[in-house]
Every structure is written in structure tokens, then in C-alpha cells.
Amino acid sequence: MFFNDVLVYIIGLFGLCAVTELVFLKTLKLFGINSMMVVDITHWNPLWQIMIMFVIQDFCEFVAHYLLHRSDFLWAFHKIHHAQETLGAASTRRFHFVEMFIFKPIIYIPFAMIGYSAADYFLFQATVQNVWGFFTHTNIKVKWGFLNYIINTPETHSWHHAKNIPRRLGVNYASILNVWDLLFGFYYLPKNEVPVLGVPDQKEMPTTFLTQLTYPFKLVFSGKYKSKENNQSVPTKNKK
Numbered sequence: 251m252f253f254n255d256v257l258v259y260i261i262g263l264f265g266l267c268a269v270t271e272l273v274f275l276k277t278l279k280l281f282g283i284n285s286m287m288v289v290d291i292t293h294w295n296p297l298w299q300i301m302i303m304f305v306i307q308d309f310c311e312f313v314a315h316y317l318l319h320r321s322d323f324l325w326a327f328h329k330i331h332h333a334q335e336t337l338g339a340a341s342t343r344r345f346h347f348v349e350m351f352i353f354k355p356i357i358y359i360p361f362a363m364i365g366y367s368a369a370d371y372f373l374f375q376a377t378v379q380n381v382w383g384f385f386t387h388t389n390i391k392v393k394w395g396f397l398n399y400i401i402n403t404p405e406t407h408s409w410h411h412a413k414n415i416p417r418r419l420g421v422n423y424a425s426i427l428n429v430w431d432l433l434f435g436f437y438y439l440p441k442n443e444v445p446v447l448g449v450p451d452q453k454e455m456p457t458t459f460l461t462q463l464t465y466p467f468k469l470v471f472s473g474k475y476k477s478k479e480n481n482q483s484v485p486t487k488n489k490k
């Protein structure tokens with residue numbers, strides 16, 4: 251959490267969003283456009299603003315998460331988050347910093363298009379999405395009933411971490427709104443079963459902080475990141 255949230259997130263991500271803004275503005279200026287803004291919603295009712303920002307960001311996070319699973323290259327980094335055999339609130343912050351650097355600055359672009367600065371986006375990102383992550387990774391045995399159809403809960407997210415679900419056919423990609431998974435056909439929540447957590451090659455996964463940091467780079471530079479994963483059948487065990 252110290253490395254990802256303090257060193258990388260607060261210092262690095264904010265800097266990167268500011269750089270993204272600068273690069274975009276410079277590029278747009280070449281075409282005679284002086285602002286990234288398409289429509290300014292910053293004078294609207296604050297409730298509308300929060301709702302719009304929330305929906306845009308949550309959908310972008312859903313797409314980004316889907317891509318982290320579909321791309322062999324991106325999976326090399328996202329795999330670090332999935333190589334956890336148990337989940338607890340802090341599990342949300344165990345991920346490789348590179349995945350954050352790839353998508354978070356890009357997701358800033360729609361925010362800039364509706365009038366927000368990199369600082370506004372960063373504040374929204376650091377509160378809403380991050381706080382929810384602690385909840386979805388919590389190790390609490392509660393049945394969330396109909397709420398599972400609306401929001402991402404520890405129940406639905408634990409199935410996202412199931413070891414035997416082929417990651418390319420992954421399930422429950424949502425950050426907060428499970429509506430996206432329902433809409434795109436990724437929603438999965440079997441009754442009376444609990445998932446086995448982790449990745450299929452769990453034994454090969456590094457267990458220390460430094461080796462987790464270097465693992466994806468080794469995969470990428472050795473060319474071993476290219477997947478041979480076949481379509482295993484959907485998953486489970488531990489019938490209750």
C-alpha cells in the first residue's frame with residue numbers, strides 16, 4: 251500500500267495525468283484547438299456532476315479491467331493481483347504499478363472532455379473507486395442477495411479471482427456497478443459454492459515484494475508472457 255498508494259499513486263499518477271493533459275493540449279493545438287473540453291458540466295448541479303463522473307469512470311474501469319485479462323502483455327502485470335490465494339481488504343492494493351500507469355491517465359481524457367482538471371479527476375479516482383476496492387476484497391461471509399445484481403460485492407468479486415476460470419473467459423470485471431457485467435454477459439455467481447482463489451500456475455508465482463515487481467518484466471522480456479492457456483471448463487469446488 252505504501253509503494254502503490256503513496257509513492258506511485260499520489261506522486262506518480264497525479265504527475266502522469268498532468269502530463270497526459272499537457273500532451274493532449276499540445277497535440278490539439280496543432281489542429282487549432284485550445285481545450286480538451288467538449289462540454290462544460292462543471293456548473294451543473296453537483297449531484298448530476300457526481301453521477302455523470304461516476305458512470306463514466308466506472309464504465310472505463312470496467313473496459314480497462316477487461317483488457318487487462320484479454321491481452322497477454324497486460325495480463326503479465328495484472329496476474330500479480332490475481333496471484334492471491336486468500337482475499338482481505340488490503341488485497342485490493344496488491345497489484346503491479348504498471349497497470350495503473352497504462353490506464354488511469356487514459357481514463358482522465360473523458361473527464362477532461364467534460365471540463366475537469368487532472369486534479370479533479372485524481373481526487374475522484376482516489377476516493378470513490380479506491381474505497382470500493384477495499385470493500386469488494388473484504389473477507390466477509392455475507393450473502394448480498396439482489397444487491398449482487400447492482401453493485402460489485404465481496405461475493406461477486408471473489409468469483410473474479412477464481413483460480414480455474416480461464417482468465418480470457420473471465421467473469422465479474424466490474425469495479426462498482428455489476429450492471430456492466432450483466433449487460434455484456436460476464437456476470438457469474440453460482441449458488442452454494444465458493445471459489446478456489448489464485449492463478450492456475452500459483453506455485454510459480456513470486457511471493458516477495460521485489461520479485462513480484464520484477465516478475466512481469468521477466469515474462470515480457472523473455473517472451474514467456476504469450477499465453478498457452480486453453481479453455482478450461484468453468485471452475486470451482488468446495489460445495490457447501
Ligand SMILES: [Zn+2]
Pocket residue numbers: 315318319328332410
Ligand atoms: Zn482481474
Ligand SMILES: [Zn+2]
Pocket residue numbers: 331342387407411
Ligand atoms: Zn481483485
